[in-house]
Amino acid sequence: MSEQILERDFVTELDNLVFLVEEVPRKLRRVFDKSSAKLRLSRSQWRALAYIFRSPGLSQTELARFLELERAGVGNVIDHLEMEGYVERRPVEGNRRVWTLHPLHKAIEILPLLRVDADIIYSRLFFGISEVEKAELRRLLKCMSENIA
Numbered sequence: 635m636s637e638q639i640l641e642r643d644f645v646t647e648l649d650n651l652v653f654l655v656e657e658v659p660r661k662l663r664r665v666f667d668k669s670s671a672k673l674r675l676s677r678s679q680w681r682a683l684a685y686i687f688r689s690p691g692l693s694q695t696e697l698a699r700f701l702e703l704e705r706a707g708v709g710n711v712i713d714h715l716e717m718e719g720y721v722e723r724r725p726v727e728g729n730r731r732v733w734t735l736h737p738l739h740k741a742i743e744i745l746p747l748l749r750v751d752a753d754i755i756y757s758r759l760f761f762g763i764s765e766v767e768k769a770e771l772r773r774l775l776k777c778m779s780e781n782i783a
Contacts, residue, residue, distance in 0.1 A: 655778075662759065669751045673744055674718065678703065680748060682711050683741055686721055691734045693726075715741075 663677055670680045678701060685700050686692055692700075698708040712735060715721045720741040723733040737745075760768060 658759075662755070665755050665758075666752075669755060670748070673747070676711075676714075678707075678711050679715055679720075682708070682715060683720060683737065683745070683748070686715075686735045687737045687741065687745055690736050693732055693734055694723075695732075697735060720744075 666677045666680065670677060675683070681701055682697060685697055689696075694708055694712060695705060697712075698705050701708060701711070703711070712721065712723065716723060718740070719738055722736050722738055724736055726732040726734060763771070
């Protein structure tokens, strides 16, 4: 009897909804990883480039906050981007421990390709979803995020 109850009641409808909410970003990460791999970039490296391009002179600490990574993890991301010729670290005058991050020409050349790939992925992701539904989804996700902050 208890096995029947567990099988029937253990996974609830809310569990199924949360599993679905988790499944979307997992699939999205996989699609982005596949897309950025052709440029020898990980998803984290792609995101880092976007932030550095948008805010040249960003510090590694600021980038870590945006990417929600530890400083060491961001260091690895930047190491790869620097080695591939996408970014450079520049020392901050008067502070030997702080470096700012700047996009190089090679990064600026590939950003349009990354933008096109992202737009294609987003169009697949939001296919069949209206602007009104997207606004409602944004509102709901923001509310959910604030509820567990």
